[in-house]
Amino acid sequence: MFKNVERVVLAKTKITQRPYPQYIKYMGSKSKIMDFVLSGINDVYEDGGICDLFGGSASLAGAVGDQVAIHSNDIQAYSAVLAGAYLTAWRKNSTPEAAAIIEQAKAIVSRNRKAIRCLHDYAHPVSIKRFNAIEREQQSLIERNFRRPWHLFLKYYSGTWWSAEQALWIDAIREVADQYKADPTYDVILSSLMFAMAYSSQGTGHYAQYRDANTASSMKDISIYRKKSVAQLFVKKYSGALATLAxxxxxxxxxxxxxxxxxxxxxxxxxTVYADPPYAFVHYSRFYHALETLVLYDYPEIQEKNGVVVKGRYRENRHQSPFCIRSLVAGAFEDLFRGVSESGSNLVLSYSNTGMISIDDLGEIASREFAGKSIELVFTDYKHMTLGRQFDRHREVEECLMLVK
Incomplete structure (x- = not known):
């Protein structure tokens, strides 16, 4: 019945998109097609709350959290922080300003940087040989034993996506953040630090692998990001977000x-359940492990291969989604549809023509699990951001919404 589905014209929007701060760069983010997503939600929404089942960057919470009760869920802890910044954060008289946080962090950085011998002023050019020697020296901090707490990013990530100096600042702001754990802006502080990490990173917007300085051109490009100030980026985002809070x-x-x-x-x-599961064989835990580690701050075991720490410095035992495994994806959708049906909810499912299962097969599973319910497919064409630096940075994708009510 889904072989030649007609393209449906959606109903006029009832729930509308509000302006909201963007905190991280996120593959497959629906922020650019939020109006399309909301049109689908409005078409099936009748009453009650909205469950964002795979919250990711929490864009839906950011877009409509002022209009309807949201249950934002994702198995990754960083998503809960982003959702909290949109949904539960508010400003008290005692809420810290950006300047106060940075002043505290600056004292921590000044105290701790004295023991780090491999810091480098990237404003002063060096040869590519010397540049890579500095990178390797910073990367070797992973082998160092630190006595003081709050050294996770300095130890794990120096000379990778961030310089040792930037890692010092990430650790320091993270330490200061926990002093405000009881403040309703705690999630905003952490989310703003995620922003600073994203825009100072020498990578491509995710944390699968960092770039090497193989040429003078790549060294110059990496240096541009090495010179970015984590503190300044944090202040920019946190101050702006604070001004929008109730x-x-x-x-x-x-x-x-x-x-x-x-x-x-x-x-x-x-x-109404909004479900936006992963489409591809790559696991999001591979791309955003650094965000998970920032939030958990748990000094995780790092994945090794043949006794050597892998370049991506991934967390050991990171989450593996069944939606990213071809042999499991059909069963995962069966469980999803059955769970929605048993909850007595309507469904808006986002998927694409490039997914791990065909739209036709997805339709057949839905027909079985939602027998007697109305099922419609709605399509739009858009460019899907892959956050890569190759020629496929934007891929042509036909996005599909499955509407069940």
Missing amino acids: TQPSDFQHKVTSLDYRECLKEFSGG
Whole structure:
């Protein structure tokens, strides 16, 4: 029945997109097609809350959290922080300003940088040989034992996506952030630090692998990012986000969880589920492990191959999504559809013609699991950001919304 589906004209928008701060660069983010997503949600929304089942960068929470109760869920902990920045953060009289946070962090950096011998002023050019020697020296800090706490990024990531100096600042701001754990802006502080990490990183916007200075051109490009100030980027984002916050908690009963999608569906009922699962064989935990580590700050075991730490410095035992495994994806969708059905909710599913399962096969599974319900497919064409530096940085993708009510 889905072989020649007609393209449906969606209903007029009821829930609308509000302006909201963007904190991270995120593959497959729906922020650029949020109006399309909201049109689908409005077409099936009847009452109750909205569950964003695979929250990711929490764009949906950012877009509509002022209009409807949102249950934002994602198995990755960093997503809960981003969702909290949009949904549950508010500003008190005692909320710290950016200058106060940076002043505290600066004292920590000044105290700790004295023991680091491999710092480099990237404003002063050096030969490519010397540049790479500095990079290797910073990268070798992973082998060093530190006595003081709050050294995770300095040890794990110096000379990779960030310089040792930038890593010092990330650790310092992260340490200061925990002093404000009881403040309702705590998630905004951490989210703003994620922003500073993203825009000072010498990578491509994610953290799968950092770049090497193989040529004079790549050395120059990396140096541009090495010179960026984590502190200045943090101040820019945090100050701007703080200015948008309300001065009292939201009236909506928002909920933020870090659950497997099947467990989340057991906690949600009677509303609308928005599901945007991964499309490709690559796991998001590979691309955003540094954000997970920032939030958890747990000094994780780092993946090794043949006794050597892998270049990506991935967390050991990172999450593997069944939606990214071809042999498991059909069963994963069966569980998803069954969970939505049992929750008594309507569904808006985002998927694409480049996914791990065909739209036709997806339709057949939905027909079985949602017998007796209305099922429609809606399509739009857009460019999908891959965050790569190759010629496929933007890929032509036909985005599909499956609407079930």
